[in-house]
Structures are given as C-alpha cells and as structure tokens.
Amino acid sequence: MYQRILVPVDDSDTSAAALRESIRLAIDQKAVVRLVHVIDLAQFAWSANEFLDVPQLQDSLRKSGEQLLVKYVDALKQQSVNCESGLLEAWGGNLARAIVDDATEWNADVIVMGTHGYSGLTHLLLGSVAEGVMRHTRIPTLLVRAQAHG
Incomplete structure (x- = not known):
C-alpha cells in the first residue's frame, strides 16, 4: 500500500516519534x-551584523543537517x-513547501511527520510546518504526536 514513505526529520522528540512510526510502517509494508x-x-542572512559570517553559519547548518541524516539513516539500516x-534548503522559512516539493518529486505515497499539537496562541506564535504540509499536498500525511514532557 505505502511503498515510498517520506519522513521530515529534525532533532526533536516529535521527529523521533515520527521516525519510530515510519520504521514500523516500512517494515510492515516492505x-x-x-x-x-x-x-x-x-x-542568518538578514543580519547586517558585521560580526556574523553568514556563509560560515550556512555551511554549519548544512553540516549539522547532514550529520543528523547520517545518524537517522544508520538507525533505519540497523x-x-x-x-x-x-538535505533540503529553504530560503525564508518556507520549510513546508520544501517538504511538499520533495515528496511530490520523489513520488511519496505517504508523508510521516511529527507534530507538537499546539493550539491557540502557542500555535499562532510558533506556526506549524506540519500544518503547512497538510495545506499544500494531496499526498496522505500521517501526523505523529510525541508524548508531552511534564
């Protein structure tokens, strides 16, 4: 049923929960x-601060993103x-669009991603990449909520 599962990841508990769910789904569906x-x-590009080396900071973002992916790929291979x-690059915070475009280009059957499940003011202030993905794709999307920490 689902042969191609796209999973956006970061270093959050919600991402780890989505990753665990995608592993179960992938094993079940082969x-x-x-x-x-x-x-x-x-x-960082908006900053006119002469003390910031923007290209160096961007390279640092790329390296940390690549390291995160290697860690998760190893976990799945195990x-x-x-x-x-x-590693996808967005400009100006449109992370959801980058995810949707990649999922569409890759012909994903389902997107599995974590969500905090915030509502109200917290949602308004933090926004939601998951909501943005849901609004801009026709690909079925499974949202996985991590356990809240007290």
Whole structure:
C-alpha cells in the first residue's frame, strides 16, 4: 500500500516519534523510507551584523543537517529498513513547501511527520510546518504526536 514513505526529520522528540512510526510502517509494508532535513539558509542572512559570517553559519547548518541524516539513516539500516536521505534548503522559512516539493518529486505515497499539537496562541506564535504540509499536498500525511514532557 505505502511503498515510498517520506519522513521530515529534525532533532526533536516529535521527529523521533515520527521516525519510530515510519520504521514500523516500512517494515510492515516492505517500503523504502526517504528521510529529509530542511535548513533555512535565510536564517542568518538578514543580519547586517558585521560580526556574523553568514556563509560560515550556512555551511554549519548544512553540516549539522547532514550529520543528523547520517545518524537517522544508520538507525533505519540497523532495523533493516531500506532508506535514502536528502538535505533540503529553504530560503525564508518556507520549510513546508520544501517538504511538499520533495515528496511530490520523489513520488511519496505517504508523508510521516511529527507534530507538537499546539493550539491557540502557542500555535499562532510558533506556526506549524506540519500544518503547512497538510495545506499544500494531496499526498496522505500521517501526523505523529510525541508524548508531552511534564
């Protein structure tokens, strides 16, 4: 049913929960998993601060994203899950669009991603990449909520 599972990852508990769910789904469906990590290259570019080396900070974002993907790919391979990965670059915070575009190009059957499940003011202030993905794709999307920490 789901042969191609796209999983956006970061270093959060919600991402780890989505990853665990995608492993179960991939093993059950004998599917391939594509892990993607999105970095926002505009994160530091707006700063006119002469003390920031923007290209160096962007390279640092890329390196940390690549290291995160290697860690997660290794974890999936230990579970005998067929996987691949990709580092996606966004400009100006449109992370959801980068995920949707990659999922569409890769022909994903499902997107599995974590969500905090915030509502109200917290949601308004933090926004939601998961909500953005849901709004901009026709690909079925499974949202996985991590356990809240007291």
